[in-house]
Amino acid sequence: MRCANEKGFTIVEVAVTLLVTSVFVAGIIRLQTSVSQLSIQQVQHRIASDIAYNNLRKYVNENPPTWFACEVVGGVAKPKTLIDKTAAIEGLAAPVLQKVVATAPYLCGGGTSGIGMPIRVESTVTYGPDRRKVTHVSYAAF
Numbered sequence: 001m002r003c004a005n006e007k008g009f010t011i012v013e014v015a016v017t018l019l020v021t022s023v024f025v026a027g028i029i030r031l032q033t034s035v036s037q038l039s040i041q042q043v044q045h046r047i048a049s050d051i052a053y054n055n056l057r058k059y060v061n062e063n064p065p066t067w068f069a070c071e072v073v074g075g076v077a078k079p080k081t082l083i084d085k086t087a088a089i090e091g092l093a094a095p096v097l098q099k100v101v102a103t104a105p106y107l108c109g110g111g112t113s114g115i116g117m118p119i120r121v122e123s124t125v126t127y128g129p130d131r132r133k134v135t136h137v138s139y140a141a142f
Contacts, residue, residue, distance in 0.1 A: 043091065044091065044092055044093065044127065044128070044132070045132070045134060047089065047091045047092055048092060048096075048125040048127050048132070048134040049125075049134045049136070051089065051098060051125050051134075052098075052123045052124060052125040052134050052135065052136045053123070053136050055083055055098060055100050055123040055125075056100065056121055056122075056123035056136045056137075056138055058100075059082060059100065059102065059121050059140070060121050060138040060139075060140045065102075065119055065140060067080075067082060067102070068080055068102050068104075068119055070104045070107070070108035070117060071108075072107055072108055077103055077104035077105070077107050077108060079101050079102065079103040080101070080102045080103070081099070081100070081101050082100040082101065082102055082121075083098055083099060083100040083123075084097075084098075084099050084100075085097075085098050086098075089127070092127045092128070093127055093128035093129065094127075094128075095127070095128075096125065096126070096127045097124075097125070097126040097127070098123075098124075098125050099123070099124045099125075099126075100121065100122070100123045100124075101121075101122050102119050102120065102121045102122075103119070103120045103122075104117050104118070104119055104120070105118065105120050106118060117141070118139045118140070118141045119139065119140045119141070120137065120138075120139055121137070121138055121139070121140060122135060122136075122137045123135065123136045123137070
C-alpha cells in the first residue's frame with residue numbers, strides 16, 4: 001500500500017509491464033521472420049519460374065521442331081527428354097533439377113487438316129531440399 005507522498009512504480013507493475021512488452025516484441029520478431037521467409041520463397045519461385053519458361057521457349061518458338069521426331073511404341077507416342085540436368089543456380093536452394101520433355105499426345109501425323117502434329121512441351125524446375133516444383137507447359141503445332 002502506498003503512502004500519499006511516495007512516487008514511482010511498484011515491482012509488480014514493472015514486472016507486468018516488462019512481461020507484456022516482451023510478449024509484444026516476441027510477436028513482432030516472429031512476424032518479421034515469417035515475412036522474411038515468405039519473401040525468400042517468393043524470390044526463389046520467381047527465379048525457378050523464369051528458368052522453366054526460358055527452357056520452354058528454347059523449343060516452343062516460331063521455328064519448325066527439328067528437335068522432335070515422333071515415334072510410336074505400343075500405340076503410345078514416346079516422350080523425348082530435351083533437357084535433364086542438375087546444376088547449381090544462384091538464388092535457388094540446391095539441388096536444382098531442370099527437365100524439359102516433349103510428347104505427341106495425339107500420336108504422329110497431322111490428319112487431313114494440313115496442320116502438323118501438336119507437340120506438348122513441359123518444362124519443370126525442381127529445387128530445394130523440400131523439392132519445390134515449377135512447371136510451364138505449351139503446345140506447338142507444325
